[in-house]
Amino acid sequence: MVDDVIKVKDLVKVYGDLRAVDTITFDVEKGEVFAFLGPNGAGKTTTLEMIETLRTPTSGSIEILGMDVHKGRAEILKRIGILPQDFSSFDRLTIEETIRYYGDLFSTDCDIEKLIKLVNLEEHRKQLYMNLSGGLKQRVGIAVSLVNNPEIVFLDEPTTGLDPRARHDVWDVISGLRA
Numbered sequence: 152m153v154d155d156v157i158k159v160k161d162l163v164k165v166y167g168d169l170r171a172v173d174t175i176t177f178d179v180e181k182g183e184v185f186a187f188l189g190p191n192g193a194g195k196t197t198t199l200e201m202i203e204t205l206r207t208p209t210s211g212s213i214e215i216l217g218m219d220v221h222k223g224r225a226e227i228l229k230r231i232g233i234l235p236q237d238f239s240s241f242d243r244l245t246i247e248e249t250i251r252y253y254g255d256l257f258s259t260d261c262d263i264e265k266l267i268k269l270v271n272l273e274e275h276r277k278q279l280y281m282n283l284s285g286g287l288k289q290r291v292g293i294a295v296s297l298v299n300n301p302e303i304v305f306l307d308e309p310t311t312g313l314d315p316r317a318r319h320d321v322w323d324v325i326s327g328l329r330a
């Protein structure tokens with residue numbers, strides 16, 4: 152049997168006169184790295200944020216980890232991780248401090264060492280956030296999205312604006328997550 156962790160059916164989101172998401176249906180299996188590609192304004196963030204329980208669909212259904220997105224909100228939020236589009240953090244905290252800060256907010260048993268290793272930031276841990284390159288900032292954001300040890304992680308535009316090398320580094324981190 153296929154283990155679908157996300158099931159989206161006939162999903163629609165309308166903003167005033169704009170049909171931003173127009174009847175989409177898809178499933179995501181456990182262990183799958185699933186990506187939406189599309190130009191600016193295609194409706195990617197809107198779709199993600201409806202699945203993340205942050206926006207309300209106009210119609211259609213979303214099931215995540217076996218729960219209806221409307222009914223299971225509190226439980227779903229505990230079990231997913233989110234890297235929002237344009238993630239940014241505190242300029243004057245180091246990488247280590249940044250991850251610890253979010254860990255203290257969202258988790259009771261966050262393993263900071265494990266996260267730093269997972270996103271390959273060991274050498275940079277003492278650097279201030281404001282001095283990091285775009286690629287390193289994104290990797291900090293991925294670590295932050297993992298502080299509650301989520302079962303599903305949502306990354307909105309994790310490589311936008313990065314140079315080719317930094318893109319590959321982020322892809323490597325994502326492959327590592329799946330592994």
Ligand SMILES: Nc1ncnc2c1ncn2[C@@H]1O[C@H](COP(=O)(O)OP(=O)(O)O)[C@@H](O)[C@H]1O
Pocket residue numbers: 166169171189190191192193194195196197198
């Ligand atoms: N809160 C909102 N109110 C009105 N229109 C919105 C809102 N959020 C997004 N939109 C519009 O919906 C469309 C899809 O946006 P978005 O989901 O952000 O696309 P993407 O992430 O693919 O760039 C765009 O035309 C955007 O301007």
Ligand SMILES: [Mg+2]
Pocket residue numbers: 195196197236307
């Ligand atoms: Mg977007």
